[in-house]
Amino acid sequence: MQRIKFDLGELMAFVVTAEKASFRHAAETLFLSPPALSRRVERLEAAVGARLLERTTRQVELTTVGQEFLREARTALAGLDQAVQRVGDQLRLGHGKVAIACIPSVATHLLPQVLRSFTQQHPEVQVQVIDESAPQVRDAVVRGDADFGISFTGSQEPELRFEALMRERYMLAMPADHPWAGREAVAWSELAGQRLVSVSHRSGNRLLLDQVVAELPGQPVAWHECNHLAGALALVEAGLGLAAMPQLALRPGHAAVCGVPLVDPPVWRTLGVLQRRDRTPGPMAEALRQHLLQAHPAR
Numbered sequence: 001m002q003r004i005k006f007d008l009g010e011l012m013a014f015v016v017t018a019e020k021a022s023f024r025h026a027a028e029t030l031f032l033s034p035p036a037l038s039r040r041v042e043r044l045e046a047a048v049g050a051r052l053l054e055r056t057t058r059q060v061e062l063t064t065v066g067q068e069f070l071r072e073a074r075t076a077l078a079g080l081d082q083a084v085q086r087v088g089d090q091l092r093l094g095h096g097k098v099a100i101a102c103i104p105s106v107a108t109h110l111l112p113q114v115l116r117s118f119t120q121q122h123p124e125v126q127v128q129v130i131d132e133s134a135p136q137v138r139d140a141v142v143r144g145d146a147d148f149g150i151s152f153t154g155s156q157e158p159e160l161r162f163e164a165l166m167r168e169r170y171m172l173a174m175p176a177d178h179p180w181a182g183r184e185a186v187a188w189s190e191l192a193g194q195r196l197v198s199v200s201h202r203s204g205n206r207l208l209l210d211q212v213v214a215e216l217p218g219q220p221v222a223w224h225e226c227n228h229l230a231g232a233l234a235l236v237e238a239g240l241g242l243a244a245m246p247q248l249a250l251r252p253g254h255a256a257v258c259g260v261p262l263v264d265p266p267v268w269r270t271l272g273v274l275q276r277r278d279r280t281p282g283p284m285a286e287a288l289r290q291h292l293l294q295a296h297p298a299r
Contacts, residue, residue, distance in 0.1 A: 005047040008080075011073055013040035014052060018070050021060050078144030085282055096284035099128040101146035103204075104228050105249040106271065107131035110296065111150075118291045125284050133228075134204030141274045147285035149274035150292075152246075153204045163273040166296050168247040170209070170267040171259030173236045180260060187264040192218030195241040197232045198225050205229065205269075209244055212267055233257060 017026040017037065027037040045052050052066035062070060085096065102111060107129055115127060130140050134153045141149040142159060155162035172186045180186055191213075199206045213220060224240050226232045229249040236243050237256045246269055250259040273289060275281065281289065 006044045010040045010044040010047075011077065013037050014044050015070065015073050015077065017041060017053065017060060018062055018066065023055075023060060075144065079279070082144065082147075082279065082282065096124075096282060097126040097128065098282075098285045098288050099130060099140075099146045100148060100150065100288070101130040101132065101137040101140035101274075102150040103134055103137060103152070104131050104230060105246065106150045108230065109248050109251065110271075114292050114295050117295065118288055121291075122284065122287065125288075127288070133202060135202070138274065141276060144276070144279070147275075147281050148289055150271060151204075151274060152269040152271050154274045155270075155272065157274075159277055161275045161277050163275075163293070165271045165273055165293065167268050167270050170244050170262050170269070171247050171250060172262050173233060173243045173245050173250060173257055173259050175236065175239055176254075176256055176258045178242075178258075181258050183260050185261045185263040188212060188262055189216055189218065189264065191220040191242070191244075192216065194220060196220050196222045196224075197235045197241040197243040198222035199229060199232055199245075200225055200227050202227065203229075205246065208267070208269065212265070 013026070013030065013032075016029050017023060020026040020029065023034050023037055027034045030037065032040075041053060048065075048069065050065045050069075051063055052069055054061045054063055100111070108131075111129065115129075119125070119127075130137070130146055132140065134151045137146075137149040137151040138154045138157065138160070140146040141154070142157070150165065154160050172180070172191075174180060198209075201207075222241075224232075224235050226235065229245050232243045232245065233249060233251075235241065244262060245259075247259065248271075250257065273292065275289075
């Protein structure tokens with residue numbers, strides 16, 4: 001293995017300069033003089049054997065090699081940070097910090113009870129919940145911003161391990177006084193001509209549902225659109241339309257909104273735990289992951 005010929009300070013100098021796109025701003029962040037910062041970056045470039053940054057009078061830009069090296073540098077720094085945290089967790093058994101990335105419906109309806117039980121057993125553990133869309137959950141896990149994620153996409157990512165947690169079917173959300181509220185099921189084809197509420201094209205749910213709708217003889221029209229399921233549910237409650245959404249997004253016992261299973265075809269999604277294959281979680285992150293799996297065994 002080739003010996004690394006640069007130090008952590010030089011690597012940090014490059015990463016911060018690339019992110020700030022300015023030697024002056026990076027120097028202020030790192031409490032260095034601009035010449036000292038420049039020398040660190042130059043020593044790193046000499047060790048790597050390639051120019052990483054293009055300097056102009058107005059800004060700093062990454063070279064093609066620099067863009068690739070930045071991704072690797074961020075991964076290396078994140079891995080080092082996690083290693084230090086894991087050692088600290090081991091020295092302070094029962095203490096630590098865990099970051100979970102999850103889709104909003106999980107953060108709202110599945111995670112609170114799990115965290116309540118976990119916190120009773122581990123009161124000194126800090127938990128950060130990153131509740132974002134499915135693509136952002138995947139990216140947070142890939143970048144190392146989260147110890148693990150909970151989502152319904154990511155199983156095809158080669159760098160991630162997907163462990164099934166639970167399956168949920170898609171329902172048609174409607175006001176509780178809607179004529180269809182008492183039915184056992186609604187066929188997708190019946191949505192033609194109905195006023196619908198939908199999530200945006202950036203949502204993983206929208207991508208899945210568009211595949212189903214594309215096969216229908218009559219195309220339903222979404223008259224209102226939201227970024228997240230919670231917003232779509234609020235519009236349904238206001239009587240602005242019907243919405244196809246996963247069962248988890250429907251709050252149990254909701255007085256104003258009910259859900260009826262969608263059939264022909266029935267559509268399901270599988271929620272799972274996402275982890276990077278090349279990372280070993282710290283003891284507290286692993287404890288929370290196991291707690292989650294025990295609370296919601298795959299079914």
